[in-house]
Amino acid sequence: MEPRSSCDLAIVGGGFAATVALLRLAARPVPGLRVVVVAGSERPGPGMAYAALGDLFLLNVRAGRMSADPDRPDDFQSWAGCADPDAFLPRRFYGDYLATRFSGACGQVRSAGVELSVLPGLATGLEVTPTGAVITVEGAALTAASVLLCTGPELKHAAAAVPGRWVDRPWPVALEQDRALAGAGVVIGTGLTAADACLTLLDRPEVSRITAISADGLWPQPHAACTGPVVPPSHALRSPLTLLRHLRGAPDWRAAVDGVRSVAPATWQGWSAVDQRRAGRLLAGIWNRHRHRLAPEVLARLEAAEAAGRLLRRRLLVSAVHARPDGVRIETGAGCLPADFGVDARGFRLEDGRGAGLAAGLVQAGAARLSPLGIGLAGDASGLVTPRGLAPVRAVGACRLGDLLETTGVPEVRAQTVVALDAALEGLSPTGKQEAGSRRQHLAG
Numbered sequence: 001m002e003p004r005s006s007c008d009l010a011i012v013g014g015g016f017a018a019t020v021a022l023l024r025l026a027a028r029p030v031p032g033l034r035v036v037v038v039a040g041s042e043r044p045g046p047g048m049a050y051a052a053l054g055d056l057f058l059l060n061v062r063a064g065r066m067s068a069d070p071d072r073p074d075d076f077q078s079w080a081g082c083a084d085p086d087a088f089l090p091r092r093f094y095g096d097y098l099a100t101r102f103s104g105a106c107g108q109v110r111s112a113g114v115e116l117s118v119l120p121g122l123a124t125g126l127e128v129t130p131t132g133a134v135i136t137v138e139g140a141a142l143t144a145a146s147v148l149l150c151t152g153p154e155l156k157h158a159a160a161a162v163p164g165r166w167v168d169r170p171w172p173v174a175l176e177q178d179r180a181l182a183g184a185g186v187v188i189g190t191g192l193t194a195a196d197a198c199l200t201l202l203d204r205p206e207v208s209r210i211t212a213i214s215a216d217g218l219w220p221q222p223h224a225a226c227t228g229p230v231v232p233p234s235h236a237l238r239s240p241l242t243l244l245r246h247l248r249g250a251p252d253w254r255a256a257v258d259g260v261r262s263v264a265p266a267t268w269q270g271w272s273a274v275d276q277r278r279a280g281r282l283l284a285g286i287w288n289r290h291r292h293r294l295a296p297e298v299l300a301r302l303e304a305a306e307a308a309g310r311l312l313r314r315r316l317l318v319s320a321v322h323a324r325p326d327g328v329r330i331e332t333g334a335g336c337l338p339a340d341f342g343v344d345a346r347g348f349r350l351e352d353g354r355g356a357g358l359a360a361g362l363v364q365a366g367a368a369r370l371s372p373l374g375i376g377l378a379g380d381a382s383g384l385v386t387p388r389g390l391a392p393v394r395a396v397g398a399c400r401l402g403d404l405l406e407t408t409g410v411p412e413v414r415a416q417t418v419v420a421l422d423a424a425l426e427g428l429s430p431t432g433k434q435e436a437g438s439r440r441q442h443l444a445g
């Protein structure tokens with residue numbers, strides 16, 4: 001391994017959360033602080049969700065809620081020059097916005113005296129010791145006093161990728177790269193990621209038909225005007241059953257679901273492990289279909305493809321996937337489904353907390369715990385996942401699913417990142433702060 005470099009704070013990941021962290025740091029800089037961003041292998045800012053795409057793909061959250069700047073809630077809307085806060089803008093715009101804000105925040109942070117480096121490439125190892133975390137990046141070691149883990153969903157797959165036959169990275173950019181996909185395909189999943197995958201594939205004339213399969217065989221509900229979030233009365237949040245009754249009885253389900261979303265992490269954490277498991281059985285399907293909503297234009301395109309017979313939807317449970325150079329066989333409760341190619345579009349699943357990636361590596365090394373349900377990392381309110389006595393690692397986003405429930409959308413990840421970054425800066429050792437202070441004096445001199 002190459003010689004070590006060191007920093008006070010390492011931000012691992014170069015997507016939305018990393019952009020929020022840099023914007024927050026730009027607004028509250030600590031001159032002399034040494035910060036390294038390990039930005040991944042793609043263009044910094046957009047991540048996979050918002051990488052270059054055609055206008056076919058729209059955001060599934062309204063423009064007015066998509067700001068990356070914690071201090072300017074309308075930042076995205078004004079950057080996009082969009083008068084309507086309720087519009088669903090192309091995801092491509094949002095990728096450009098994040099790339100602009102990422103590089104702009106880097107410039108501001110540096111001008112304020114923070115020593116910032118952005119390293120391209122993936123972190124392949126994260127080892128935590130009492131004195132610091134050692135991150136392996138492209139064969140070199142980086143030591144950090146504190147780490148902010150912003151790596152997004154690190155997926156666990158049903159089978160390894162086979163070019164032209166089996167796609168384990170369902171994002172549109174990855175699908176577009178595999179030009180050999182042709183004939184009749186199966187997309188596993190009917191959520192937002194699966195909807196994107198179907199539309200990307202159906203745009204190709206060489207794809208004859210897609211069958212989308214999932215346990216309930218239903219698309220998410222579409223967005224529509226609603227009366228605004230209606231925060232539920234506390235008695236409705238007592239248990240999964242009372243919550244289910246509340247949602248079923250609500251005059252405007254969108255307003256009711258949005259109201260529950262705003263109190264979801266606290267409610268979830270207040271439930272026992274037994275109730276959390278019960279909620280998984282009673283509510284997961286309903287919640288996923290009603291909370292994650294499609295832009296109405298996107299649902300209309302899916303329905304048009306179904307009416308034309310190029311898109312089928314089936315209710316099937318997948319038990320195994322066999323991907324071979326001559327095709328895929330997907331085993332389901334109702335028999336085997338052969339296809340020319342298949343796509344795993346289940347997105348981040350509950351069991352993924354045990355999967356691959358840096359977060360799972362921390363658990364395997366005993367440096368972090370799984371959440372009580374065994375889903376994602378357990379952490380405190382600031383996202384701290386390492387125990388006292390080890391260098392602080394704070395995690396935000398998808399890998400906190402088990403603890404927080406609502407942890408993948410922009411509004412939630414933005415709020416988590418602000419708290420985690422502030423706590424990381426606050427917690428830097430007095431020595432680190434003194435060093436930063438003396439570097440600041442040196443810079444001023």
Ligand SMILES: Cc1cc2nc3c(=O)[nH]c(=O)nc-3n(C[C@H](O)[C@H](O)[C@H](O)COP(=O)(O)OP(=O)(O)OC[C@H]3O[C@@H](n4cnc5c(N)ncnc54)[C@H](O)[C@@H]3O)c2cc1C
Nearest residue numbers: 013014015016017040047049059060122123151152397410
């Ligand atoms: C297809 C799709 C559409 C979506 N649409 C919306 C939407 O419209 N509205 C909404 O609110 N949310 C949407 N989301 C949710 C989305 O996950 C969040 O908006 C947001 O991107 C989460 O930010 P993040 O930083 O946690 O993850 P990401 O933005 O995904 O960033 C993770 C970054 O970490 C990098 N990385 C991963 N592993 C490593 C490693 N080992 N070393 C270094 N870097 C690493 C990745 O390359 C990436 O740059 C969508 C998600 C998907 C997948």
